[in-house]
Amino acid sequence: MEGLCGSSLTFFSDQRLCCADVLPPAEARARIEVAVLSFLRALTSPDPAISHLPLINRTLSNSRVNHGLLTDVSWIFLSHSFCTRSLTRANATKAFIRVWKVMEMCYPILLQEKRVTQRELYYKLLCTSSEYFTSQLQVNKAIQDTVALLRCSRYSLGIMTSGRGLVAGRLLLQEPNKEIVDCCSCGSSGYPISGDLNLLEKLIMKTDARYIILVEKHAIFQRLVDDHVFNQIPSILITAKGYPDIATR
Structure with missing residues (x-):
């Protein structure tokens, strides 16, 4: 960590800080602390090097996620492209302040x-x-900048999305110290998938299904559940009501 506290904010673009999993809270806090120390050292140096700062460069080409969905990596970066923004511009200054506030x-x-959801934050x-x-859009962009600058996942910072996914069919679920839930009996609404990844890891699951059917549209999911398709085809039905969140994936 000592080598990251240089006269410039090289911490933010150090590729060695990339990780392949959710960081423990202590390490996430350490990265925030190093970011603060790096900034303060640069600010108090004889020749401050903070007139330009790296933040995400949002363009049409990187505005959509096109990496990480089918890999073993448990998180994805929303953007990989950086630009330097001058602190002499009011908009860039506010964007940088928002990162520190997050x-x-x-x-x-x-x-x-x-854990908090993005809405709670x-x-x-x-x-x-x-x-x-x-x-909310300003908060979401600030979270994206923070995630990219600290080179960690959003979940590593204690931020999770509100659960959107639903599951139904031949699946028995049991959360710690709770009763078993039969996903065949949840009705057309299905069983809500929690946005808390830690809770998902602790779920006890049992099934005799032979197939997992991913359904994009919520209305189609409800129709299939109402028709008890999982009894005709031994399967589990999953929907994220459109674009899937991390917990549903």
């Missing part, structure tokens, strides 16, 4: 080893930093 909010969450930031955050 890290400031995530640090105590990591300290308590808790938006309301927290709206209460404490309303001059910098006025919409």
Whole structure:
């Protein structure tokens, strides 16, 4: 870590910091601490090198995720392209401040080893930093910048999405210290897939299904469940109501 605290913010573009899994809270906090120390050292140096800062370069070519969906990696970066933004421009300055505000909010969450959804984080930031955050989109972009700059997953920062996925069919699920859920008996609404990846890892699952059927449209999923397709074809039905979130994948 010592080598990362140079006169410039090389920490943010150091490819060695890439990881292939969710970081433990202590390591995520350490990366935030190193980012702060790097910034302060650059700020207080005789020749400050912070007039330009690397943030995500959002263009049409990298605005959609096209990597990581079919790999063994448990997370994906939303963008891999960086641009330098001058602090002399008001918009770039605010974007950079938003990144620090997100890290400031995530640090105590990591300290308590808790989780918040992006929506919860938006309301927290709206209460404490309303001059910098006025919409959910600004929070989402700031989270993307933070994830890319710290080279870790969003979940590593204690941020999770609200669960969107549903599952139904020949599957028995049991959460720790809870009753067994029969996904054949959940009705057309199905069983909601939690956005908490830690909880998903602890699920006990039993099935005699021979197929997993992925359904893009929620309405089609409901129709198939109503028709009890999983009794005709021994299967498990899964939908994410469109583009799949990480928990559903």
